[in-house]
Amino acid sequence: MHTITLSNCVGKNLSVCLREHGFSVRRSCGGRGICRSCEVDILSGSVKERGQLRGVGQRVRACQCVVDSACLVVDTGQSADLIAHVEEAFTVLRPWPESGETLFAKARGNCALAVDIGTTTVAVKLFGTHTGISLAGAGALNAQTQVADDVLSRIEACAQAGGLERLQSLVLQTIHQLAQTCLDKAQRDWGDLGAMIVAGNTTMGHLFWGEDPTPMGKAPFTPRFTHTRRGDGAALLPEWAGIEVLSLPHMSAFIGADISAGLWAADFFEAQGVCVLMDIGTNGEIVLKTPQGIFSASAAAGPAFEGYGLSSGMRAKEGALESVRIKGGHLQTRTIANAPMIGICGSGYVDFLAEGARAGWLSEHGRFTENAPVLVHETHGRCVVLGGDEKAPVVVSEADIANLLKAKSAIAATLLTLLDKATLSPSDLDSVFVAGGFGKHIDAENAISCGLLPDVPVARIFYLGNASLGGACAVALDKAALPALERDIATVQTIAVNLEPSFEDHFIDEMGLNKMGENQ
Amino acid sequence: MDEKLTALETAIKAGKRKDALALTQELVQSSPPGGILNALISGMNDVGKRFKANEIFVPEVLVAARAMKGCLEVLEPKLAAAGLSPEHTIVMGTVEGDLHDIGKNLVVMLLKGANFNVIDLGVNVPPEKFYEAVKEHHANVLALSALLTTTMPAMKSTIEKMRGSDLKDIKVMVGGAPVTQAYADEIGADGYSMDAASAVELAKELVG
Numbered sequence: 001m002h003t004i005t006l007s008n009c010v011g012k013n014l015s016v017c018l019r020e021h022g023f024s025v026r027r028s029c030g031g032r033g034i035c036r037s038c039e040v041d042i043l044s045g046s047v048k049e050r051g052q053l054r055g056v057g058q059r060v061r062a063c064q065c066v067v068d069s070a071c072l073v074v075d076t077g078q079s080a081d082l083i084a085h086v087e088e089a090f091t092v093l094r095p096w097p098e099s100g101e102t103l104f105a106k107a108r109g110n111c112a113l114a115v116d117i118g119t120t121t122v123a124v125k126l127f128g129t130h131t132g133i134s135l136a137g138a139g140a141l142n143a144q145t146q147v148a149d150d151v152l153s154r155i156e157a158c159a160q161a162g163g164l165e166r167l168q169s170l171v172l173q174t175i176h177q178l179a180q181t182c183l184d185k186a187q188r189d190w191g192d193l194g195a196m197i198v199a200g201n202t203t204m205g206h207l208f209w210g211e212d213p214t215p216m217g218k219a220p221f222t223p224r225f226t227h228t229r230r231g232d233g234a235a236l237l238p239e240w241a242g243i244e245v246l247s248l249p250h251m252s253a254f255i256g257a258d259i260s261a262g263l264w265a266a267d268f269f270e271a272q273g274v275c276v277l278m279d280i281g282t283n284g285e286i287v288l289k290t291p292q293g294i295f296s297a298s299a300a301a302g303p304a305f306e307g308y309g310l311s312s313g314m315r316a317k318e319g320a321l322e323s324v325r326i327k328g329g330h331l332q333t334r335t336i337a338n339a340p341m342i343g344i345c346g347s348g349y350v351d352f353l354a355e356g357a358r359a360g361w362l363s364e365h366g367r368f369t370e371n372a373p374v375l376v377h378e379t380h381g382r383c384v385v386l387g388g389d390e391k392a393p394v395v396v397s398e399a400d401i402a403n404l405l406k407a408k409s410a411i412a413a414t415l416l417t418l419l420d421k422a423t424l425s426p427s428d429l430d431s432v433f434v435a436g437g438f439g440k441h442i443d444a445e446n447a448i449s450c451g452l453l454p455d456v457p458v459a460r461i462f463y464l465g466n467a468s469l470g471g472a473c474a475v476a477l478d479k480a481a482l483p484a485l486e487r488d489i490a491t492v493q494t495i496a497v498n499l500e501p502s503f504e505d506h507f508i509d510e511m512g513l514n515k516m517g518e519n520q
Numbered sequence: 521m522d523e524k525l526t527a528l529e530t531a532i533k534a535g536k537r538k539d540a541l542a543l544t545q546e547l548v549q550s551s552p553p554g555g556i557l558n559a560l561i562s563g564m565n566d567v568g569k570r571f572k573a574n575e576i577f578v579p580e581v582l583v584a585a586r587a588m589k590g591c592l593e594v595l596e597p598k599l600a601a602a603g604l605s606p607e608h609t610i611v612m613g614t615v616e617g618d619l620h621d622i623g624k625n626l627v628v629m630l631l632k633g634a635n636f637n638v639i640d641l642g643v644n645v646p647p648e649k650f651y652e653a654v655k656e657h658h659a660n661v662l663a664l665s666a667l668l669t670t671t672m673p674a675m676k677s678t679i680e681k682m683r684g685s686d687l688k689d690i691k692v693m694v695g696g697a698p699v700t701q702a703y704a705d706e707i708g709a710d711g712y713s714m715d716a717a718s719a720v721e722l723a724k725e726l727v728g
Binding site: 153156217218219365366367381399401402405406409498499504505507511512 | 582
């Protein structure tokens with residue numbers, strides 16, 4: 001339960017008001033009122049849902065409501081705000097270019113901006129065009145989230161008049177403000193900024209350039225372009241005139257330039273043996289290199305590991321449970337900054353699954369056993385309380401575990417299906433590169449034991465952080481990089497895993513609390 | 521023999537694929553196929569009920585449904601030989617433009633477990649193909665699945681295709697994560713189910 005009080009919002013859309021009050025309402029259908037993802041309970045006051053008066057005790061879809069009373073109190077159902085964490089840090093594993101020309105040799109000034117356009121967040125890094133030295137970084141929520149949350153809903157929004165123009169303008173403004181922040185921090189001005197190198201998923205790449213993404217909304221999911229694009233910034237924003245803008249190439253509708261950049265950051269194509277790059281997020285992209293070829297796929301994992309849709313889920317910030325141990329039947333918990341516990345973030349859930357199975361609290365199907373201190377909560381059902389207080393307990397419920405297992409299974413089954421293409425198993429992996437903010441805080445042993453990461457020695461796992469941003473910087477520092485990257489990604493085959501015969505079996509096998517591939 | 525049937529039912533409930541398959545293979549040697557089918561149906565029925573009551577969740581339903589699928593493959597030729605074919609036929613598929621099939625496959629398995637003859641057309645199915653299959657198999661119900669907000673309109677065009685044809689009275693049911701009762705009403709579907717277990721109940725209602 002998480003209550004938000006809104007005052008003086010009469011006549012305004014409820015989902016917009018909640019967002020202004022810092023609660024990122026999820027709107028999976030893009031605010032069209034055809035899904036239930038933005039439902040809230042009214043605790044006090046009233047709203048009009050599609051013209052109908054709704055009051056205390058009623059559940060409404062926030063996107064369809066206009067606030068009707070001067071004071072309105074709603075329960076959003078989530079324990080804390082879920083505005084995503086912006087990952088700016090990255091690790092580039094490839095060697096620093098020895099010498100020679102950089103990509104933007106002819107650009108004006110001496111600064112360049114690397115940009116990672118995520119569906120939820122945008123991160124940028126200002127660096128010396130020729131030195132590669134980092135000057136400043138910044139991150140923010142992608143302003144397109146005002147229109148819709150996920151990639152498909154944004155594609156859908158482009159089917160309406162003016163939708164594409166609006167989404168393009170929102171992302172350009174987000175980037176512009178972040179660039180301004182970086183220039184201010186580094187005490188530079190716009191004249192110093194000569195180049196911008198952009199990575200993001202294929203849909204974000206389309207919206208950035210104002211290209212229509214709607215053909216990617218349905219099979220055969222054809223992007224309008226996948227190649228590297230460059231142009232003068234004036235074509236995007238008048239203030240960007242004179243800036244050389246370059247966006248990195250995509251591989252397919254689902255494997256975008258963010259992954260191309262990540263592969264470059266990981267030095268993936270030069271790495272020895274069998275290796276995989278995994279970006280664990282709502283859309284889990286996986287690229288696998290084998291002697292039989294390089295295969296890629298995206299897994300529709302959903303946002304469970306980001307805390308969405310769970311009783312006490314939240315992002316990794318102060319007060320989030322980040323570590324759990326079960327010793328002698330007793331819980332040992334640690335929160336970020338040791339603050340009072342208000343919710344649970346991804347690493348806390350991974351620990352709970354692994355420790356719960358180890359301590360015999362959870363069955364192989366993720367149900368609580370008689371050993372677990374289970375109670376039946378009126379809204380959460382059968383659950384274990386990890387912290388919080390009586391009014392707002394922090395819990396893991398059986399429904400939460402089922403959601404987490406579904407997300408884990410989508411990722412694991414995708415990797416196993418790709419491994420099948422080369423008759424390999426998870427233990428054959430020589431390197432596992434984990435991209436995205438997810439990896440940093442998780443306990444690798446626990447992620448392995450609950451089957452989210454493949455069962456390999458921990459020393460073979462490398463966390464890249466924001467590999468999209470890291471790769472974009474690395475490409476900019478070496479003129480030879482871009483042709484090499486273009487050549488390398490052309491060898492990657494995109495596989496529609498759910499049409500592969502073995503996928504469904506893997507998906508069901510991986511639904512349990514087992515190590516990856518253990519149930520085959 | 522009754523002991524073995526009870527054991528089969530229990531194996532289905534627990535999703536023990538190998539045990540269930542071994543028991544079915546043993547039972548078909550000597551036991552009437554109708555009784556074996558009843559044990560499977562009763563096992564899946566229990567799974568569906570517990571799912572609806574939030575006692576179990578999708579992972580366990582999938583595991584149980586897959587166990588039953590293997591058993592049905594063994595049993596089907598015996599049922600056909602004994603002249604025990606299902607009374608009702610459902611044509612099902614994921615609509616044009618959409619390649620998702622896990623949810624659809626789960627519904628197919630549960631419908632088979634409730635003794636429907638299910639013609640599964642797979643994914644990315646255009647309206648004409650649905651029409652032809654309904655006609656060819658004399659189906660009682662057409663079930664449409666969509667997982668993407670961008671492909672939901674293909675449900676509407678499929679229903680329009682049926683309503684504008686000689687098969688305009690076919691009962692159409694729709695489902696999938698982004699679909700709602702309101703949307704089902706808007707496009708003229710005869711029924712909507714929010715999950716796989718309710719889909720079975722809905723199908724029973726539509727043919728009842």
